[in-house]
Amino acid sequence: MAKNFHQAIRMCISCRNRQEQKLLVRxxxxxxxLEAFNNTGRSFYICNDCLSNEKKIIKALMRQCKSGEKERLVNRLKEIITDDRKS
Known part of the structure; x- marks a missing residue:
């Protein structure tokens, strides 16, 4: 008898598309x-399609983090993504 497990669906803050949680970056x-999620506090998700388009995510990150420093947000996002892909 096969078990049918529910897959969590989350929404990307940039494009507002819904995908399975495991396909998104938290x-x-x-x-x-901006930080990688550390299991405490509120978080948000970004899909891989939006991660490849820097211009698309800048506005969403500025809105989410309530920050006007574009360069710092983008640079930190790149650091988090490269660290995440290494591990």
Whole structure:
């Protein structure tokens, strides 16, 4: 007898498309700084399609983190993504 498990569906903050949670990157903002999710506090998701398009995610990140520093957000996002792909 096969078990049918429910897959969690989450929404990308940039394109608003819904996908399975395991296909999205989970991030959070603490005090206006972008960080990888550390299992505490509120978080948000970004899909891989949006990650490849820098211009598309800048506005969403600025809105989510309530920050006007585009370069710092983008640079931190790149650091998080490269660290995540290494592990």
């Amino acid at each position: 991030l959070q903002c603490k005090e206006g700084l």
